[in-house]
Amino acid sequence: MKMSDFASMLASFKSNAVASASTSSSKSSALPQSSSTSPSQQRSMTRKRPHPDPADGAHNIVVGHTHTAGPSFPSMHESVRHKHQTYQGGGGDDIGFELSFLVIGAQKAGTSWLHALLQKCSPTTRISLPREQKEVHFWDWHYRKGFQWYIRQFDYPRKKLSLTHKKTGEGTPSTATKYGEITPCYVVLPPSTISEIHQCFPNLKLIFIARDMVDRVWSAMIMELRDQNSGRKAGEFAEGVIPGDDTRRLAKEGRSSNSSMSVAQQRRMQQQSLPSSQTDAYFLERLRSETHASRSDYATHLRNWYAHFPAKSILIIDYKEIDTDPRGVLRAVLVHIGIEEDEAKACVEALQDEEVRQKVNAATSGSNADTTSQCLLSQRPSLKKQIQDYVRPFAVEFNLMLKEQGYNWRLNE
Ligand SMILES: Nc1ncnc2c1ncn2[C@@H]1O[C@H](COP(=O)(O)OS(=O)(=O)O)[C@@H](OP(=O)(O)O)[C@H]1O
Structure with missing residues (x-):
């Protein structure tokens, strides 16, 4: 079998780790789209990606292989591929790093809420989330930076690369640290x-x-x-411009993203960022854009994951339950990740009601119920109806998938 790019990158990383240690001590899809690339995926594969920043070590893609330019993805690990044909697959046992879970979406479906609670659970359940930020975007934007960069996002002890450390027996499946991250756009990979x-x-x-x-x-x-408001054009965020990166670049150049604007211009921009300032036509145009259309098509994208991973590896959560049974949702996630039932129960029960019921990353701040995103939409019934008509086929397809997978709840159609 032909080795893939990430597999060869991991194989190389493992091989180098072992060398350094010795010196120092499915379901297949029911739809045809799953086996071929759908048009929306082809489009998303061609989207803009940020260039690696040599200043943060992006060029050190694999140990011993220095890339100074940003090579294209398929050719990136060619030399490594030919050197390490013995790679057998598996979860990186030689170096010990095992990615245990990914929350792959949906965007705007309470993933920040889940992140906040997993962070609270992490000390007692040995869950390890990335140190700096919620969304790492390794698998879509930063893969050029390589596995070492990825692993550095976690609190992964370097000494784990040592064989002596392995002999202590740490890292058995039930007690191993569960490394994972939450990047809601991964579902459209x-x-x-x-x-x-x-x-x-x-x-x-x-x-x-x-x-x-x-x-x-x-x-x-x-x-x-x-x-x-921060100077991005519509769709630019989701097309691959990293929030923070442009701020960092502008800071290096000695200006803030809005500093070149007058106060009046900034105020005008803020006004334009209010939903009420935009026409129905604007929203309908954005709705049909690749960014939003593809993220609305849950079923097509999830089927791609089902084509590679066994169904039992994929947990689909009903967002409504975050409201009706937040503790149940968190517990289900913990158990799915591999935390023992008792441990998950104890962790969830130790949380305060305010903690599990908090709204994280809400569209509007403050307690005014009239300004929630749903309320703003209900004030525009014609627009709401047109959005409903547009997403209905996606909802029908997703509900079919839920039925196939044995879930007993459905989304509104
Ligand atoms: N506890 C709780 N219960 C119900 N809903 C909640 C909760 N916490 C967050 N939210 C809502 O989730 C929306 C944000 O989702 P994400 O954090 O996934 O957004 S993002 O993709 O990371 O930007 C965002 O939805 P909108 O307010 O409609 O934008 C949040 O209000």
Whole structure:
């Protein structure tokens, strides 16, 4: 079998780790789209990606292999591929790093809420999330930086690379640290990347939160509008410009993203970022854009994951339960990740009510119920109806998938 790029990168990393240690001590899809690349995926595969920043070590893609330019993805690990044909797959046992879980979406479906609670659970359940930020975007934007960069995002002890450390017996499946991350856009990754992920981490657990499609896309469009305040064009965020990266670049150049604007211009921009300032036509145009259309098509994208991972590895959560049974949702996630039932129960029960019921990353701040994103949409019934009509086929398809997978709940159609 031809080795894939990430698999060869991991094989190389493992091989180098072992060398350094010795010196120092499915379900297949029911739809044809799953085996081929759908048009939306082809489009997303061609989207803009940020260039690696040599200043942060992006060029050190694998140990002993220095890349100074940003090579194209398929050729990136060619030399490594030919050197390490013995790679057998598996989860990186030689170096000990095992990615245990990914929350792959949906965007605007309570993933920040889940992140906040997993962080609270991490000391008692040995869950390890990335140190700096919620969304790492390794598998879509930063893969050029390589596994070492990825592993550095976690509190992964370097000494784990030592064989002596391995002999202590730490890291048995039930007690091992569960490394994982939450990047809601991963659900739309192309099948080739999903296959890479599976080859590297076949035991990976996946979590997807499914929110009502109208509410989700409306929330996403409001966020996009708000992001324009920071100087981004509509859709630019989701097309691959990393939040923070442009700020960092502008800071290096000695200006803030809005500093070149007058106060009046900034005020005008803030006004334009309010949903009420935009026409129905604007939102309908954005709704049909690749960014929002593809993220609304839960079923097509999830089927790509089901084509590579066994169904039991994928947990789909009903967003409504975050409201009706937040502790139950958290417990289900913990158990799915591999935390023992008792441990998960104890962790969830130790949390305060305010903690599990908190709203994280809401479209509008403050307690005014009239300004929630859903309320803003209900004030525009004609627009809401058109959004409902647009997403209905996606909801029908997703509900079919839920039925196939044995779930007993459905989204609104
Ligand atoms: N506890 C709780 N219960 C119900 N809903 C909640 C909760 N916490 C967050 N949220 C809502 O989730 C929306 C944000 O989702 P994400 O954090 O996934 O957004 S993002 O993709 O990371 O930007 C965002 O939805 P909107 O307010 O409609 O935008 C949040 O309000």
